[in-house]
Amino acid sequence: xxxxxxxxxxxxxxxxxxxxxxxxxxxxxxxxxxxxxxxxxxxxxxxxxxxxxxxxxxxxxxxxxxxxxxxxxxxxxxxxxxxxxxxxxxxxxxxxxxxxxxxxxxxxxxxxxxxxxxxxxxxxxxxxxxxxxxxxxxxxxxxxxxxxxxxxxxxxxxxxxxxxxxxxxxxxxxxxxxxxxxxxx
Numbered sequence: 597x598x599x600x601x602x603x604x605x606x607x608x609x610x611x612x613x614x615x616x617x618x619x620x621x622x623x624x625x626x627x628x629x630x631x632x633x634x635x636x637x638x639x640x641x642x643x644x645x646x647x648x649x650x651x652x653x654x655x656x657x658x659x660x661x662x663x664x665x666x667x668x669x670x671x672x673x674x675x676x677x678x679x680x681x682x683x684x685x686x687x688x689x690x691x692x693x694x695x696x697x698x699x700x701x702x703x704x705x706x707x708x709x710x711x712x713x714x715x716x717x718x719x720x721x722x723x724x725x726x727x728x729x730x731x732x733x734x735x736x737x738x739x740x741x742x743x744x745x746x747x748x749x750x751x752x753x754x755x756x757x758x759x760x761x762x763x764x765x766x767x768x769x770x771x772x773x774x775x776x777x778x779x780x781x
Contacts, residue, residue: 642678662679663679681720684706685709
């Protein structure tokens with residue numbers, strides 16, 4: 597099951613019946629727990645972004661905040677199968693849900709419309725690089741050997757660590773040096 601999470605997901609209903617975006621109240625992890633408890637299905641953080649009309653730092657901060665929710669809910673017991681930033685490139689007229697043809701560029705993408713990487717695109721690359729050895733690409737779910745301290749010596753935990761170490765050794769042995777093709781290598 598996929599669930600999106602944006603700054604505008606949560607709303608506050610006022611006494612007069614009007615409502616508006618409230619920002620984060622429960623946050624992705626709180627909302628995801630509600631979905632998981634209802635449906636008992638693996639979850640994917642399928643979509644998130646933040647329009648950044650400044651220097652890009654707000655989008656970078658939002659990316660890291662949303663990513664931090666993924667291992668948190670996984671460590672708490674929800675099977676997480678992925679994480680996606682939407683979209684690959686900036687959108688046009690996304691701010692009006694494409695209802696109006698304004699030609700307005702909405703800076704949401706990992707790349708701009710000239711195919712230049714954005715600050716959040718670089719941060720996403722770094723996130724992948726930082727987590728590449730922790731989250732094997734062959735895994736069905738982001739279930740890595742996460743073991744709570746009191747479980748560290750249990751047989752199942754030892755087996756998981758050994759299996760992960762074997763996987764990393766085999767993967768690293770099979771990776772041949774490649775030519776550098778730039779940031780999307």
